[in-house]
Amino acid sequence: MPLSQLLNLFFPSRCPLCFNNSDAFQFSPICSFCWAGIDKYIGPACKICGIPSISEQTSICGECLKTKQPFSRIIYYGLYDSSLKKAIHLLKFRGIKRLAKPLSRLLLELPIPESDLIIPVPLHLKKLREREFNQTALIGSWLSKELNIPIKIDNLFKIKETPPQTMLRRKERLENMKNAFFATGVMNADILLIDDVITSGATVRECSKSLIQKGAKSVTVLALAHSRPTDLKAEVSINPNIPEFSINQDKGSAE
């Protein structure tokens, strides 16, 4: 038994959701009961950008009808909520890296298309030095092993430091991410782009644009979670000048 697991046995951590003792080392501090509560989102969503809760009658959202997206599709496991949100936070901001494996496992349940390369959404070098790891690269490397697709972390770079998207309006947000990424060595490749949370989609859109501009054949975005539409609406009511469904109310993965 590894030391960390042994320690967990004698000094169990508390589940941040139900406050009971964490029982399964693999997901701890989240307990196995709360982990089992992570639901796959099966409700209505745009067939292209994946935005949840568009009408049952339409399969493509207004935004995707209006503008051609640089990615083929965004697929994700669940809504950015409860246990899934907590797990992503613990991995990303508290550095609990063991959660990368069970989180990656969730993604294996999704219809992942055949791909040539796995590319994680990169962090700017300065951010990477601060955080010491890139959560999307951890998820990407687990998926790479499971799916037998090579992971490339030197084919997409974040070359522009961007302020947190949270405080920005739509126009500023798009401007913020513009030319933030640089791709190389992706000619004719079908790419699986890994992100943790999709909020406005500005980050994965700009990443995909760079990859396609450098000759990638296609980009499919694979993410753990998508923001809840109610969160988006709540922000609309606070900020009525921002059009619905174009809000980034979270820090996003690339920040």
Ligand SMILES: [Zn+2]
């Ligand atoms: Zn719990």
Ligand SMILES: [Zn+2]
């Ligand atoms: Zn859409």
